[in-house]
Amino acid sequence: MRGLYFEEFEVGRVYRHPFTRTVTESDNVLFTSLTMNTQPLHLDHEFAKGTIHGRPLFNSLFTLALVGGFHVLELTFGTTLGNLxxxxxxxPHPVFHGDTLRGETTILDKRESRSRTDSGIVWFEHRGYNQDDVLVMRCTRVGLMARSPEHGGSNPRVLGDDTPVREEQQA
Known part of the structure; x- marks a missing residue:
């Protein structure tokens, strides 16, 4: 399995990723502790009761990382050269323990690299939704993507079958 090479990205295409994940209190406490984010809004139930949410709020950087990971197997596995x-x-909406998240990605733009012949630059918009289809996270990301060997790219190390697998829809 591999992600897409630069040439395979189509501007405007929307990918609805098939993965979902229910986030747990353990996820929140572990991530928050590992990153030394001592914000009581994430860790302290008594403190959180007195906030506008009335309960602990999920660490937003975990949400960004989780939703940002949903696209990897379909779009960038073994073909990305790095985030730019x-x-x-x-x-736009809080995430709480027990929410189930899913992701979508739209290809916003792409261009050939001006300094590297083996790669191109792709602009992604990643969106995360909860179990009620409420938007909980949105970001744009720029990635350096490998060109295919047929178009001057090197052949990145790919694990398993070289066939991309994805569920997609045209925007």
């Missing part, structure tokens, strides 16, 4: 940046990271 994130922009417009938004969390």
């Amino acid at each position: 940046g994130y922009d417009k990271v938004e969390f």
